[in-house]
Amino acid sequence: MQTGLAEQTTQRLILGLSEIEEVGKAIVSGQSSFNASSQTYLRIVLKTLQAAAGAILRFNPAESLLAVESSINIADASADEALVIPITPNEIGILLQCSPLDFSRPPSLLKPFLDEIQLQLRGLKATLWAPLKIHEEFLGVISLGEFADDSEEAKWIQELLNVLADHISVAIAHSRSQEDMRAAKFRLFMLSDTTAQIAKLLDTEQLEEEVVNHAVSLLDASAGCLMLINPITQQLEIRNPFAPGLQFPSDLESFSIPLDSDQRIHPTLSMLRAVATEGRTQIRNDQEAAALFGGKNLIAVPVFGREILGILVVFGKEGRAGVTLEFTDEDGILLEAFGTQVGVAIENARLYQEAIEKRRLQAEMEEAAQIQANLLPKAPPEIPGYEITGMSIPHHDGVGGDYYGYIQEPDGSWGLVIADVAGKGMQAALLMATLRAALLSEVAKQADLPTRAMALNALIRESSPLDKYATLVYARLHPATGKLTSLNAGHTFPLVIRQDGSLQRLEAGGLMIGMYPDEMIRQMSAEFEDETIQLYSGDTVIFFTDGVTETQNIHDEMYDEERLEELVKQLRDADASEICSEIYESTLEFQGEAQRFDDLTLMVLKKK
Template sequence: MTDRFDLRALYEASRLLSTSGDRNAIVRTLLLSALSKLLVTRGVVLLWEPLVQRFRVADVRGPVGMAPGEELTLPQPVADRLLLEAEVPEVLRQRSLCLVVPLMFRHRLLGLLSLGRKATGEGFSKRELEFIQALATLSAAALHNALLIEELQQANRDLDLRLQQLNTLFELAQEFNATIDREQLAHLLSLALMGQLLVNRYVLLIRLEGTERPSSFQVLAARGLPTTLRPEQIEHLARLEHPLLLEDAPPVWDWLRALQLYLILPIRQQGETQAILGLGRRMNNLPYGPEEVEFLYALGTLAATAIRNTLLVEVQVEKRRLEREMQLARQIQQRLLPRQLPQVPGVELAACARTSQQVGGDYYDVLQEPGGSLRLAIADVTGKGLPAALLMANLQACLHMAVPLALSLETSTVHINRVVCENTEADRFITFFQARYEPTTRQLVYVNAGHNPPLLLRASGEVLSLTHGGLLLGVFPQAHYEAEQLSLTPGDVLVLYTDGVTEVANAKEELFGEERLLACLETHRNASAQAIVEAVRQAVEAFTGREAGYEDDFTLLVLKIVPL
């Protein structure tokens, strides 16, 4: 008996325990040494698992009714004191185990060694208990060292994984920044998810730039999932502030489970959700751990930022295209307006045309006909930008072609209307006014096709609105127009204008209106045509506090009859 428990036996056991850094080998050595030295036929080693707060069967010998990996709930020993017979927990006594030896290292519980009775039927002697206590102490130290080695190895693996993820993110950041093709970006995201995490089902929603509503999110990348979601679904997702594991989510998220999604990550920047990444299960069925979730957040942020940058680039490209279009439209508009007004005895002519920043479709013209008459025209084309400018160019071409043909105003207006109807879309139309003035007879004939009625201020004080004519141009191809003829006398003033004169508003959202225009004209009716134009322009600017033509085209044409 003495030979089994001398120092050489402990030394041999200590040598075996210290040379192994594997927990399983240590546990096996401990259990086999205990069974052989104490002549016991059954025993078990239980290791403490702090994460689940339970004991796990690490190794078992003999018929104890336990299997490796099985978990047990047992009271923790308060010290490293051995437990015998009645002190042994009931769960172990039921399995014919009568001795429990705590495996403690510096007051840290690592596990339990539990043994059955000796094969001889005798009780454990004091020397045997001292030996098994010493063996447990040596084993606990070895287990502690093995745990440190495992923790260090795991830390190294985690560090390697983190380094690999950082390298992957760095490479992806370079690739994401190297393209503005959204399809290519979505492909890169798919490759990263599949290559790193074995995820082949995902959806990425991104908040559109310059929008605040939750429903402004849009699916901009997806694999194995629909590319559109209902507004109420997007709004529901946009409220998320924390990761959502659908396995444990309430029934309100069943529609996401139906899409076979497993994890939803809201990607938040500056306190707001800027993107939403939805992921299916991993193909290896492993869960998403904290490291994977952190990687997904970084990857999702990279992808969302890159895709949002493509949207910003598109906005800038579109902005520059519009700026070029506006510049071209201004050039067209300026070239269509007369550079110099005709000089005709008995007539004063003056005009002012200010183009707004948005470029509308205002147009005016004064042409001298072959017989000496003057053709006056003013128009306002619907819309803004290049389309309005091109339509205005068509109108000018039609008018210039009609003047040499010596057609009546009614007939020429009918022809112009037909051309406009045939060459424009249904939502495009033109307000148009044209007049012919014969200086020798002082006769004025006009047709008004839905334009702001020009004002005729008689020298006698009478004011007429010239409304006779017909429909807007471009509304009805078979429209007919009627003309009206008036006799003018010296001192009469004819004022043609567009809605950019009367419908401009001040800071109180009040319109300048026809009443203010008429009051200004009556105040300055005795002035020259050029002075009248300047007076109206200054009145409008004083009323609005802005330069004329700032918001809408400002066009004004004045004809004043003077003595020969």
């Protein structure tokens, strides 16, 4: 009887192993996986061991859980494939020594564990467990129940189960290796696809948002943020955080971390700072770091461009049912690779935005230059008994803030104006246009020059930004009498060169136009004043902006007023056009190869 039973058992084992081998071949060839074949394995085991119910539970090391992979004849809803059993390393060690585990005689050390999961065991109809392992690496368990009532065969079951469990363990290990390879390939595919997607983004704000979303998805995390270095403040600043449920510490309430190591902050935040300053990846799965961010662990990698641009931080790696997992070195390598591509994408987006801004500024400069050109006189007026000419040369970018012009007054006199508007570009051009329009309006009112200046001051003050103002000289020439009445509002002093070579400066006036409100001007007793001089035959008046006297050479020396005065004394017998041209040529000769950083504007009036 014993011999016959042994032969039957051996035959069932051989048949079972043969069937397992066929299934294993499909797994090895890649035509199947253990997940797809686990039900077949379980059916073979139940048939071989003449058990009616069973389940295979695979171990998830990341989450320390046993989860049902497949089951047969387990009707209890609690034992479906969603059932999971937490298990500790100590409990795993005991299970590995119990081969197999008979629940009717459990080791005393496992009693607390079994008591805790007895409901699950009843659902599984489990009476016998065998560990699935490879070289003491725990892979899971096979759970069996409802055996045939044959006491003669019962003693064989544990031996048979061990043999079958070994074969199933090999299948699991091989399948897991394939799964790991597929997972690695999938991660690489995700990295490649994600990199391709962000490389197309040229809007920096959209790019920053997508970077965080992709980083969180790449590592199966719950939150993340990109922190970029502000080169001006030297702080790490949070950009577009994806942080549902993430609690930022009080140190980060301003959403920034100072890079200066002398500024004391929380040690974990110091770690984030070190990632940016030292360029080393940091993984924190410890409780201290988790407590700082609402219970979430974190991984932080540097974002490299031509230099470190900032850091990418991902929080709270999640597994099944929201279980927090530890970040691994593989996660670090993957996020580092992504961080490098992020750096390239950010620099490309910045360069693109800079190019757009450069084109915008260039278009603005061209428009401003056109506005300025339209404001300047096309030709000087013909005033009997006088020569008059002018020129304005903008600085190196082609758009300046200088202005000069001629305005005929209602009484037949001529207004000669030269101005220097603060700033450059479109704002300066618009302010210049506003100033010219206001001048024309005030001329029509025929008020005296101080009244006009106060009106201009109020208008410019109200219609322009507080940092915009203008210096100005307005001189009113009465051709018939040769009288010249002038007002200087903070401008360089015009030079009057008499026929005998003596010099006089037109200094009367007041403060710059638009710098101070009218009330403050009155409080300072700085009201505008004018002065009147008499021009005689051969006298010359030179109006100029500081671009003349502040012309610099390669030695950073200035042309200065003394040099200008000596030159105009020598030119007192020349006509107005020649004087204007000679002054300009003299500044060019002095400037040499140096670059001009300010406009140069001249206007010359000479009485014949």
